[in-house]
Amino acid sequence: MNVIEAALLIAGKDLRIEARTREVTVSTGLFAVLVVILTSLAFYVDDATARLIAPGVLWIAIAFSGVLAIGRAWAREREHDAMRGLLLAPAPRASIFLGKSIGTLAFLGVVEAALVPLVAMLFHVDLGPALPLLVPVLGLGTLGFVLTGTLFGAMTVQTRSRDLMLSVVLFPLVSPALLAGVVATREILGGGPLDEILAWMRILGAFDLVVGACGWFLFGPLVRD
Numbered sequence: 001m002n003v004i005e006a007a008l009l010i011a012g013k014d015l016r017i018e019a020r021t022r023e024v025t026v027s028t029g030l031f032a033v034l035v036v037i038l039t040s041l042a043f044y045v046d047d048a049t050a051r052l053i054a055p056g057v058l059w060i061a062i063a064f065s066g067v068l069a070i071g072r073a074w075a076r077e078r079e080h081d082a083m084r085g086l087l088l089a090p091a092p093r094a095s096i097f098l099g100k101s102i103g104t105l106a107f108l109g110v111v112e113a114a115l116v117p118l119v120a121m122l123f124h125v126d127l128g129p130a131l132p133l134l135v136p137v138l139g140l141g142t143l144g145f146v147l148t149g150t151l152f153g154a155m156t157v158q159t160r161s162r163d164l165m166l167s168v169v170l171f172p173l174v175s176p177a178l179l180a181g182v183v184a185t186r187e188i189l190g191g192g193p194l195d196e197i198l199a200w201m202r203i204l205g206a207f208d209l210v211v212g213a214c215g216w217f218l219f220g221p222l223v224r225d
Contacts, residue, residue, distance in 0.1 A: 003098065006091035010099025014073060015106060024072050028065040029111045033118060035061040047124045048122040052121035055185035059117055059178055062108070062142065063171070069107045070149035071218050073100060083154075083223075093220035101150045102213070107140050115214040125189055133188045135196055140204035141181030144162055144211055149176045154223045 018024055039057045044050050046134050077083040116138070118128045126136070152169045184200035186192070 003092045003095045004097030007090075007098035007102065009052070009091075010063075010086070010096060011106070014076070014100070014103030017076065017089060018103075018107065019103060024069050024107045025110050027072070028069045028107065031068060032061040032065040032115050035064060036115065036118055036122060050123040051125055051188055051189055052118055052186070054125050054187060055182050057123070058115065058119045058185060059141070059182045060067035061119075061137075061200075062112060062135055063145065063174070063178055064184065065111055066145050066149060067170060068140070069104055069111075069148070070170075071155045073104050073107070073150075074153045087223060094216050095193055096223075097150055097154075097215045097219035098182065101146050102107055105143060105146045108146065110145045112138055112142065130188050137184045137188065137197075137201060137204065140201060140208060141177050141184075144177035144204060145174050147208065147211040148177075151211070151219060151222070154219065166195075177204060180204050180207070207213060 036057055039053070043053050043057075046102075075084075078087060087093070106130075116134070118125070119125065137162050149166070149170050152173070155165055155169070180203045184197055184204070187197050187200070
């Protein structure tokens with residue numbers, strides 16, 4: 001079994017479980033919606049100020065809900081010692097990293113599909129002209145977040161303070177992607193120059209490539225017993 005086939009099997013397993021339980025998408029989605037609503041009530045002053053605040057609110061909601069999604073995705077492997085079964089399966093270790101990343105990316109994609117229109121409505125943002133650039137920025141930023149979280153989330157499966165450990169390790173490492181995503185989103189919603197937006201997108205793409213390569217080669221040693 002090659003890496004891609006094994007990764008698709010692992011991702012398919014996670015997606016089938018989620019289709020039955022709705023556990024990850026519902027919990028992370030409700031949390032993200034709550035963050036957006038509370039911040040809109042706390043910081044809304046006028047339309048101009050709201051459009052400046054909207055990018056930060058969007059990415060904060062994505063970051064916090066992403067930590068919940070990654071933590072819950074790996075918690076499933078902890079139950080009944082399923083992680084050991086994955087490690088003993090006749091499949092490359094990189095396929096576990098890739099499969100879990102695909103599953104978590106799908107979970108966050110569903111959450112973001114509901115989150116972006118909500119932010120636009122509460123902060124009076126016109127999404128029509130922004131979508132062609134906003135979608136790839138969200139995709140690149142979320143991909144980098146998921147790849148980093150998947151790589152280090154596996155390390156916390158056997159630790160007692162899993163959630164704390166994941167947050168402490170994850171947020172400093174993904175800060176470049178979050179910062180680039182916030183600035184790129186701000187420029188898109190504010191009508192910034194295309195060259196500057198593309199420059200931030202290239203930074204996000206480079207971050208994804210570096211983290212993806214690190215996960216591909218380092219996941220096996222990190223989860224080794």
